[in-house]
Amino acid sequence: MASLIEELITTLEQESEIYEKLVPIEEKKTKIIVKGDLEALQQITEQEQTIVEKIKQLERKRAEVVKNIGTVIGKDPQILRVQTIIEILDKQPNEQQQLSKVHEKLKKTVVRLAEINNHNNSLIQQSLEMIEFNMNFIQSARMFNVNNGYNKGASQSDTPVMGTGIFDTKQ
Template sequence: MASLIDSLINIMDDENRQYTALLDLSNNKTAAIVNGNVEQLQEIFGKEQKLIDVITRLETEREACVTDICKILHLSPSEVKVREIVRLLEKKPKEHDALEQSYLNLKNTVKQLTEVNDNNKQLLKQSMDMIEFEINLARNASMAPQTANYGKGAYEENSGLGGGSFDAKQ
């Protein structure tokens, strides 16, 4: 079982490294969003996808490792989380401390990543709202009536609008 715990720790440490790299990219994404750098955003999205693929593979490995540990402990894998395994290892301080540290590091990194991604989501929404506002403003400006001409020669320029008389046949 010690080798399974070591494997779980190694997988979680590797996951943490990948999430840390993803966190760095997300921080770069924040700057790209603020600066409106579309090319940099596209580059970041490509790098993110590669990291997400690696994280997905590691997550599958971690779940398989937890399942193997649960089989040894006669527990249901669907009910056990890493935190529970940490608790069960209290009598083995070396494994307990290493697994707990790995778990806490990963949890902290994912929390930071979630906060940065939530911030990026808000920034993107604000950018989209601003773009929509500018499009509507431009659309409305092109459809503005010509009677809104307040230049020096406005009366002469708009003489085609007709006088103020009412002509009706009775």
């Protein structure tokens, strides 16, 4: 079982390193979203996808190691968590400490990434709402004549004049 614990620790360390590399990319993504640079956003999203693929591979490896640990200790791997494994290692303080340390580090990094992602999602949502507002405003301005309600004779006119819409519906 010692080799399985070592493999779990190594896998979690690798995951932690990859997640830590993702933090500055996500922070850069925030700046790109604020600037509204769609080309840079697309490039950074491609970078993210590459990293996410590595994370998926490590997650599969971690799940396999946890499954093997569950088989050895007689616990259901579906409900076995790293925290449970840490508690089981009470007679192996070195491994317990290493596993606990990498687990905490990984948790902190994931929480930080979640905060950044929530912020980015909020910024994107605000951008979409602003785009929708601008589209509605442009459409409204085109639908009504913008002559302050007066005609050539300087008398007020209350009838709106329909203009052309934004989209060509005749296609």
